[in-house]
Amino acid sequence: MISQIQTRIIKSLSYDPWVNLAIEEYLLEQITEDEVILYLWQNDNTVVIGRNQNAWKECRHLDLERDGGKLARRLSGGGAVFHDLGNLNFTFIMNKKHYDLSKQLTVILQAVTKLGIKAEFSGRNDLVIEEKKFSGNAYFFNKDSALHHGTILINSDLTKLSRYLQVSREKIISKGIDSVQSRVVNLTEVCKAITLADVVKSMEESFCEVYGGNVEKMAVDCDNLNIESLVQKYSSWEWRFGKTPKFDVSISRRFGWGEVEFGFCFKDGYVDAVQVFSDALEEGLIRDIGKGLEGCSFRKDRMIKRLSKVDSQTENQAMIIKDVVLWFSETEF
Template sequence: MTNHDIKTKLIFSTSFDPWYNLALEEYLFRHVEKNQVILYLWQNQNTVVIGRNQNVWKECRCGQLAQDGGKIARRLSGGGAVFHDLGNLNFTFVMHRDEYDLHKQLKVILEGVRKLNINAEFSGRNDLTVEGRKFSGNAFYFEQEKAYHHGTILINVDIYKLSTYLQVSKEKIASKGVDSVQSRVGNLSMFQPDITIAKMKEALIESFLEIYGGNSEPPVTVSDSTYNLQDLYERYSSWEWLYGKTPNFDIVYETRFPWGGIDLGLTLKNGLIVEAKIYSDAMNSHLIEKVASALINCPFQIDYLVNRINQLEEDPDDKKILADLVTWLLSKASD
């Protein structure tokens, strides 16, 4: 097939909401036409995006991210956890499998970056680097006859936040999940200080149209009302999608109070606590058991756990213990 047989289309999202942008990505994937290649450019604000089969608790410091007003998102494709902010530009190539050509797609990104006088190159299986530093990680999704390839372009990402949110929690987490490989990353601004998102977009568009040619439709800038994405948005933002598909795992929290030590073990299934056991040398064993029982069938989110404990009826002597437990659990939200 020649380039002239391919219809190219450019889509830009004006939203910085990862759930919306991933919903739009899937919508484009479901509706891409035969012989059409779509380049979709989008940005997320303060977001950790995890791969489809990853264990969210293991990959992300969820409490810290939530405390800072960030969001967790789970994408359809596999691969590792990534951090997005407005210093990062995301791209997605959407097409039928017949048009899928990874080398050609990566060449669009590579040539776009080179237009800004940065000497980028291929590295490993599908990473793009400058002077050994990875500025673009890629992931892929195939379903029946359709495909997409998406990735990041780090322009001026907050690397401190990236390393903060993607750190494994201090608590012991035993999991069936697989660790992501964290590579050395670098912003393109390290190599070209005057680079901007707008310049990068312009260079990518130029590169895309040069490499694919074809009959390009006018670019489409998508706002919240362009397509009906409500059902997709609800799925991408749902507890079940974000947390419920993680494998079963145990979380253990340990600490010591003046009134005794606490070793809280939680077994989760589909994001809900199915077993809670507290080992403690506190004097009031009944209260400790009551706390453990209260956590059964509770979603594993600190606010929910705290609400369950706050609902317990206690003797005046027990108020201090429950208050300490609540304060301790709230501190876990920022760990």
């Protein structure tokens, strides 16, 4: 007998990114086997970077902090984004067996359609209206659970994207754009009458229609959840900035799946430490690649052999490893 999926819509009462990301991870840890959650949340004046990104390079964090903003790092891979109260964040949380990207994207696209806007999924993780992005998406998987989260630009201050985000020259060239701001769009630019409340209502309706069942709705904050340790984690310097030592050798390159930079520290001809920065969506694989090179002799053939042994679960992961191996083979260290 197949168990019926239990569905919940949970809204955060906080605008603090460290609290909201803590709630997200708490829900991921607590999710039951036959449950799907739609978590809706907003951050005020925040830059959120991907799991493997270099905070120093991706964000003008001193300017952000001077303006009263916060830098946060999420669990998933991908690139840096700016959040304010003109933006709505969504997270689908479930057991891995219920993860269905097409179904989850249907909730968002159907919600936008209800508001009279035609949109589509494009590229590796974007939802677009006439080739301009209004929603970026990213994904994270642990042993049993999964999350798919993203943004919906409603009436965000797009000038702050250019003010706080630092986009590499390689990314600008590959996208053929002049700025971050030039390739994104607010829903209000397409339909002026749309409000945040409209989008929230439409997302809730669409979620209920796609997943069915008797949807439970609730609002939460850090006062009614046991998440103090998680809030401390997301607000900590160690999580947000980490350690960025002076590397002995640093190499970087942009691929179709994202940018990647390797920073190597050596001791007696061996890789004593390696840090891999990337906006690739495959956050776990990027960290596995770095771990695989630790302790390796700093010889091209030995490093390529180590890379070839990194486990890949999907065709996309295999392609990333193949690209990195080819790049190393062509690089003069």
